[in-house]
Amino acid sequence: MGLFLIKILLVIIIGYLLGSLNTSIVVGKIYGTDIRKHGSGNAGMTNTLRTLGKTAAVLVIIGDIIKGVLSYIIGNLIITSIPDDSIKLYISGMGGMVGGIAAIAGHNWPIYFGFKGGKGILTSFSVVMMMDWKLGLILLGLFVIIVAITRYVSLGSILACVAFPIAAAIKGNGLVFIIFAAILSILAIARHNGNIKRLLNGTESKIGEKKKV
Template sequence: MPLAIAATFLLIAYLFGSIPTGYLAGKWLQDIDIRHHGSGSTGATNVLRTLGKKAAITVLFCDALKGMIGILLVTLLFAHPEWIAMPIEFKDWMIVGAAFGAVIGHSKSLFLGFEGGKSVATSIGVLLVMTPIVALGTLATFGLVITLSQIVSLSSISGAIAVMILMIVLQKPLPYIIFGVLASMYVIVRHRSNIERIFAGTEPKLGKKFSQGNS
């Protein structure tokens, strides 16, 4: 029974992560498939360039919320031990499992043929519940780099690196450190085309229209 409960909650986290908010925004607002516009990503940055600021802010908020929901459900589960016969020591691992589910769900959405965004906003939502201090440090890093560079992808990559460093420096539980390292590497790999354009000097800055793919 505990394993079945754990699997159910991890699946729920994945399914919430899979909700394609950017795709839905494109359909509702302009009746377009956003995957055929701009970078082809369903993330907030491509929504900003394709649909505008209000849509992007809404998608950003919803994508972060998707990440938060799975973690909150696991926290609720362990707040009522009478519901399950599972040692409290499993809580951190369950949280991390739900976190991975949400992050992967966003970039590999069940509803979009396992396509999606780059999981940045969903990762921030996860971190805000898991460890707010790391989330705030990550946001500060993102904010600093975006101010200096005006390049969203570079700021996202810098934030991902900050997550790894902060998890270790702040001596977070081992499951959290593992999540920080693996999820950050995953986000960076998802930005590999952006990294190529950054080195080539062709990555568009904030507010600029996209010509050949960006996040």
């Protein structure tokens, strides 16, 4: 058990440090811009698209997805190296989920950038796809439909996050999976506090239009 806890801590540290490599901030620096000082001020793909354009946004998408995938894979590799088969059976997939959640936390509160990061949606999506790709595609479909109807990226992200643990329970995923799905969703939704207020006030920007004042 002591070895297990040490490895869990190692997974958290690695996942967090990888997640802290906030791609939008790094890409912004390449463009000579601090993305957090422009547009909505959020260090994420949507604000990068509005501020720096499509090429920069694509780079952010790739980077945010890669760090989520790597954190998940590394987490599973570290945890499943425990020699006790009964423990491995009990914690199947837990290493990846722990690493993924840590990466999302790192993206949201990056140690390299003053703990001021993004909202973690792309990284969250990559972790969801690693956890259960079929469920991930369902949530992606829900996101696309909501955005297509309302043109609110934030609303699509929030509702997809709300649906994640619910869909996991309906689909019959295990209790550990559902708990991690709920934690992931709470992390993402909490970062959308400002968006929720603007949606309720009718001041949230729609995709394709400039940020409302």
